[in-house]
Amino acid sequence: MFEKLEAIEDRFVQLEGQISDPAMIARQSEWQKLTREHARLSEMVTTFREYKKAGAELQEAKEMLHDGVDEEMSRFLKEEIASAGGKLEELAEKLKFLLLPRDPNDDKNVIIEIRAGTGGEEAALFAGVLLRMYTRYAELQGWRTEILDSNPTDIGGFKEVVLVVEGHGAYSRLKFESGVHRVQRVPATESSGRIHTSASTVAVLPEAEEVEVEINQNDLRVDTFCSTGPGGQSVNTTQSAVRITHMPTGIVVSCQDEKSQLKNRDKAMRVLRARLFEKAQQEQQAEQAMSRKSQVGSGDRSERIRTYNYPQGRVSDHRINMTLYKLEQFLDGDINEMIDALNTSEQAELLKAAQT
DSSP: OHHHHHHHHHHHHHHHHHHTOHHHHHSHHHHHHHHHHHHHHHHHHHHHHHHHHHHHHHHHHHHHHHHOOOHHHHHHHHHHHHHHHHHHHHHHHHHHHHTSOOOTTTTSOEEEEEEEOTTHHHHHHHHHHHHHHHHHHHHHHTOEEEEEEEEEOTTSOEEEEEEEEESTTHHHHHGGGOEEEEEEEOOTTOSSOOOEEEEEEEEEEEOOOTTTSOOOGGGEEEEEEOOBOGGGOBOOSSSOEEEEEETTTTEEEEEOSSSOHHHHHHHHHHHHHHHHHHHHHHHHHHHSSSOOTTSSSOOOTTSEEEEEETTTTEEEETTTTEEESOHHHHHTTOOHHHHHHHHHHHHHHHHHHHHO
């Protein structure tokens, strides 16, 4: 482990020199790639340096005690040795986790697709609640969001909405949100006060860069049409909405949020690229002998992952059996406690797998 950490520290020092080189700074795409790698290694190198410093202090205290000191100094040194030993164990454990295999997509931006599932209008309204929750969370993290496409309903919900979240580490924090989100509440349209259960599905896709997904323009069929609003009403008399079909895979993406056909096409291509990237990853994983055991749940969109119970004010994640009684705050974007628990569970699974 320590040989590997020494090599990582050497690489970190090398990166420090490269990213401060004016010649490298001039090559922006390469420079940004190096700065991302530098940022990724930073915590590991800092922790390793703390470990080495604590080890040196422990060794020094042991040598002083061995050389012979008075009783008061002896008590002090023994306390220092115990403290340094505990710190070493703690740092060693942290280094084990930091050395675990990382998801290569963790630093990427994400595209979140939210679709109303079972439950009709109530499911569509809940899709809107989830959109607000993720938008608020992104704001609290200092990330940028933009709606790429939406299909609103007459009463303020969404049949489907696609959101991009741009920020360092966005995928690492949001990747476990994929799946079925179930809500239990009394709908606003329910006069008898009866609790209904409905659901919306969420898909979280890492946004792919153009170099990662090569798309042959001859494989695309691009159709244009007038954009529509709630109830199918026309909101734009020009052919600005875009529908792109990737013929080899049958993947269809549409975008109508912008008045410009060119902007709608660009947004649709971002979503198409992300879906093709995800498809390629799934195929690659299917070929492997073992699927990603490290992931909390399968992440499959058909899997019920979480329940939001309004009468009891609770939110429960079924993958890690965690329940929080702060539904209002959770839906206002305060979801870090749940995300931290999901990440901790993933790390524990990875560590367990590494030891077998």
